[in-house]
Amino acid sequence: MSDFDFDALRDATPPSPDAGRRAAVDARARSLRARTRLNRLALSSVSVVAVVALVVGIAASQRDEGPEVIVEGPTSTTTLPPATTTTGPNPTTSTTPPVVGATDAVSATFVSPAQGWVLESNGTVAGTTDGGTTWSDVGAIGGFDGGRIRFADSMHGFAFNEAQLFTTADGGRSWSLTPTPFTGADDLAASGGEVYAVAFDDATTSFHIWSSPADQLSWSEDSLSISPGGGPVASFQFVFSGSSGWLLSVDRVVISGAQLTPTGRWGPWGTTPCTDTGGPAWLAASSPNGLVASCEEGTFTGPRISHGISFSTDGGQTFARHDAPSSGPVASPNSTTAVVADGSGLQRTTDSGTTWHRVFADRQGASANDLGFTTATQGFVISGDGTMLMTYDAGATWQPVTLP
Amino acid sequence: MIRRVNAPGHSDVYPSRDLVDDFDTEFDNLWSRAYGVAYVVLGDRGESEDVAQETLARALVRWKKVSAYAEPWVVRVAGNLAIDRVRKQRRARGVPPAGDVAPLDAQRVDLQRALLVLSPKQREVVVLRYLVDLPEAEVAQTLGCSVGTVKTHASRGLAALRRSLEVAG
Numbered sequence: 001m002s003d004f005d006f007d008a009l010r011d012a013t014p015p016s017p018d019a020g021r022r023a024a025v026d027a028r029a030r031s032l033r034a035r036t037r038l039n040r041l042a043l044s045s046v047s048v049v050a051v052v053a054l055v056v057g058i059a060a061s062q063r064d065e066g067p068e069v070i071v072e073g074p075t076s077t078t079t080l081p082p083a084t085t086t087t088g089p090n091p092t093t094s095t096t097p098p099v100v101g102a103t104d105a106v107s108a109t110f111v112s113p114a115q116g117w118v119l120e121s122n123g124t125v126a127g128t129t130d131g132g133t134t135w136s137d138v139g140a141i142g143g144f145d146g147g148r149i150r151f152a153d154s155m156h157g158f159a160f161n162e163a164q165l166f167t168t169a170d171g172g173r174s175w176s177l178t179p180t181p182f183t184g185a186d187d188l189a190a191s192g193g194e195v196y197a198v199a200f201d202d203a204t205t206s207f208h209i210w211s212s213p214a215d216q217l218s219w220s221e222d223s224l225s226i227s228p229g230g231g232p233v234a235s236f237q238f239v240f241s242g243s244s245g246w247l248l249s250v251d252r253v254v255i256s257g258a259q260l261t262p263t264g265r266w267g268p269w270g271t272t273p274c275t276d277t278g279g280p281a282w283l284a285a286s287s288p289n290g291l292v293a294s295c296e297e298g299t300f301t302g303p304r305i306s307h308g309i310s311f312s313t314d315g316g317q318t319f320a321r322h323d324a325p326s327s328g329p330v331a332s333p334n335s336t337t338a339v340v341a342d343g344s345g346l347q348r349t350t351d352s353g354t355t356w357h358r359v360f361a362d363r364q365g366a367s368a369n370d371l372g373f374t375t376a377t378q379g380f381v382i383s384g385d386g387t388m389l390m391t392y393d394a395g396a397t398w399q400p401v402t403l404p
Numbered sequence: 405m406i407r408r409v410n411a412p413g414h415s416d417v418y419p420s421r422d423l424v425d426d427f428d429t430e431f432d433n434l435w436s437r438a439y440g441v442a443y444v445v446l447g448d449r450g451e452s453e454d455v456a457q458e459t460l461a462r463a464l465v466r467w468k469k470v471s472a473y474a475e476p477w478v479v480r481v482a483g484n485l486a487i488d489r490v491r492k493q494r495r496a497r498g499v500p501p502a503g504d505v506a507p508l509d510a511q512r513v514d515l516q517r518a519l520l521v522l523s524p525k526q527r528e529v530v531v532l533r534y535l536v537d538l539p540e541a542e543v544a545q546t547l548g549c550s551v552g553t554v555k556t557h558a559s560r561g562l563a564a565l566r567r568s569l570e571v572a573g
Contacts, residue, residue, distance in 0.1 A: 006534045009512055011443045011452070017435035021457065022428070025435075028461035121488065163462050183465055200469045228469075305556070 104386035105403060107148040109157075110374040117172055118388055118403060119149035119159060125172045126404050131378060132390040137404045138172040148370070152190035152214030160185045160197070167217065181219050182210055187247075190214050191240035198226070198236045198247060207234065209247065209258065209266050224266045229255040241285035246316060248272060248293075250280045259316065273310045273319045279327075282340075284372070286332040289315045294330040294340050309338060309353040322353030331381075331395070333373040339395040341368030341381060348395050360389065360398040427467050430474055435460055437475060437536065438482035444535045445486035445519065447512045455485045476532065483519075483531045490516045526561035533558045 015021075110116035117127045118135065127138040147161030151172075159166040159175065163184045166175040182199035186207070189196055195214045200207055207226040212219045228234050229251025237248045245260030246269060254277075257269030274281035274295035281295045291312040298305045307327040310319035313335060326342030333339075336352045339359070346360040346368070362368075362383055373379040379391045381398070389398040435456050442455035459482040463470050470477040519527060532543045533554065540558070544551045 005511060006444060006515075006537065009444045009447065009515065010440065011449065014436065014439055014443070015449065015453065017432045017439075017456075021435060021453070022431055024457050025431075025460040025464060028457060029464040163465065184462075200466065202468045205468065 105382045105388045106369065106386065107159075108370045108380055108382055108388060109150045110372075110380070111151045111153055113375045113378055115154055116374070116380070117149055117151055117157065118382075119147070120403065121386065125149065125159075125175075127172055131374075131392075132380060132388075132401055135401065135403050139168070139174060141166050141175040143177070144175075148188070150188055150190050150195075152193065152195055156190075156195075156214045158188055158190065158195060160188045165197075169215070178217065180210075181221070182208075185210075186234065187236040187238050189238035189240060191245060192243065196238055196245070198238070200228075201225075207236070207249070211264075222266045224258055224268065226256055226258065229253070235280075237283050239283050239285045239291070241290070242288040244285065244288040244315060246283065246285070246291070248281065248283045252280065253278055254281050254295075257316075269316060271317055271319075273312070273316070274308070277308065279305070282328060282330045284330045284332045284338070286334050286337075286373075289313055290332065290335045291316045291319075292330055292332040292338045293319065294324065294327045294338070295321075296327040309340070309349065311335065311338075311352050320352070324349075324353055325356050329368055329371045331371045331373050331379055333376050333379065333394045337394060339371065339379070339391075341371050346371075346381070346395070346398060350394075359396060423467050423471065424464075426471060427464055430471075431460070434463065434474060434478045438478050441479055441482045441531060441535050442486040445483065445512075445516060446489060451489060452486070455482055455489070458485055479531060479536055480528060483527065483535065487516075487519050487527075490520065526557055529554055529557035530561040 104121040108118040123141040126135045151157040167178040185197035209222040234251040247258040249255040257272035259269040273293035277297035279296035295308040307324040309324040310321045328342045345362040348359045369382040371381040438456035438459040442452035
């Protein structure tokens with residue numbers, strides 16, 4: 001194959017960015033701002049109601065008497081229930097889902113070993129109640145472009161991108177564009193009945209974490225301020241396991257992090273992994289104290305690019321590093337096993353990084369999204385070409401699944 | 405040369421008049437950048453204009469945040485939106501075989517297919533270096549890395565493009 005002739009692909013006579021186009025941009029931006037303005041009003045109303053409720057002493061009881069949660073538990077894609085509660089499909093008896101042709105999944109999430117959802121690029125939401133063996137269409141999100149999907153429980157879900165938040169309260173059947181006090185979440189996750197979002201705060205020119213009860217949105221802004229880095233686009237990753245929560249901030253390199261404290265507030269995470277290695281990192285949790293970080297080292301500092309994997313058994317206070325053959329999004333089903341999506345498929349270690357095996361080769365060498373485990377054996381990933389894969393043996397083997 | 409604009413402090417969630425003026429000053433350049441990237445990927449004026457419009461609307465809403473890195477941000481978002489449209493087109497229409505279309509369109513099909521398989525870092529460098537046509541030194545300055553790093557990613561990015569096409573072809 002010869003090199004691309006990029007010049008030949010350009011528009012030789014591009015249209016001018018005239019006043020009409022500027023006005024069209026204004027119109028499109030106005031709708032985004034209107035949502036923010038509407039939300040401010042909604043928040044004000046909520047605040048008034050909350051004050052009144054507190055005065056008459058009913059606010060707490062209302063919260064306690066909220067809608068029954070059918071499936072309780074954290075929903076981060078890296079959340080791991082206790083191994084003793086594993087109820088996913090038996091890997092020795094489960095039927096391998098049939099290989100299918102081109103699918104176009106963009107994001108997936110589970111709230112239990114059995115129940116999960118996948119978002120497709122056309123806005124369709126499909127669900128499973130048998131651990132990913134079979135899927136069926138649940139609903140669709142109109143006017144939603146790309147983005148990711150997360151659920152807090154069997155009913156309350158969130159689909160977000162850098163400009164929009166859609167929510168559902170009926171398990172994904174219907175979705176509503178939902179106003180927020182922030183403009184676009186850089187990451188969003190749900191755990192323990194709460195939903196968390198990290199977003200840029202114009203007032204302080206820094207990032208802040210917002211949280212709300214998942215079943216009744218009422219956002220509160222955490223006081224912790226997270227400074228942006230020097231890169232073009234900062235990225236964030238929430239990770240939850242049990243009552244523990246972490247946030248990693250990456251802007252070309254690891255910038256900082258935050259930890260969820262027992263009070264429910266967020267505090268600085270002073271020992272973020274891969275901080276001085278000159279490249280990005282990806283984080284996963286295998287338990288409330290078990291963390292793993294996949295680090296790309298030297299990308300922005302040179303002189304060469306290397307890869308590392310770091311395990312922590314004390315909740316991220318200390319990490320033990322090993323060389324790795326590659327780096328990328330990571331998931332961890334137990335304290336010594338990690339699966340890394342490295343752009344050519346999936347690599348796996350079961351001995352804390354000492355040895356590695358390629359467990360899935362992506363034909364197109366695509367990167368992956370939403371790699372995670374729902375039990376000590378069951379996991380999922382969206383490959384870069386839009387195929388959803390499941391594992392039922394702790395990442396040793398992966399099979400494409402059929403989406404409707 | 406990519407111009408970096410330092411956003412002034414402002415307490416409102418909406419862009420202030422100064423920020424809107426700043427956005428207006430940058431508009432033509434940013435719109436052209438967004439359109440140019442989208443067109444190389446999509447090859448369709450209407451689609452590319454829509455991508456540029458969506459990109460600039462998102463930039464305006466978050467202008468205080470993105471103004472300091474407006475051009476790389478716009479290029480990246482426009483590239484991602486264009487690639488996302490390619491994904492949707494592939495799903496709706498299937499993947500056209502490169503050999504069955506005109507040579508110029510075949511190159512675009514090649515590029516679309518290849519961009520889908522690059523890692524985000526490789527795509528970032530390939531978009532800036534080849535689609536936006538920035539010199540290596542300027543890509544390095546934009547991304548805050550060394551020229552050597554740009555060369556590495558650009559080289560690996562193109563190699564990944566070739567590998568993906570050889571595999572797919």
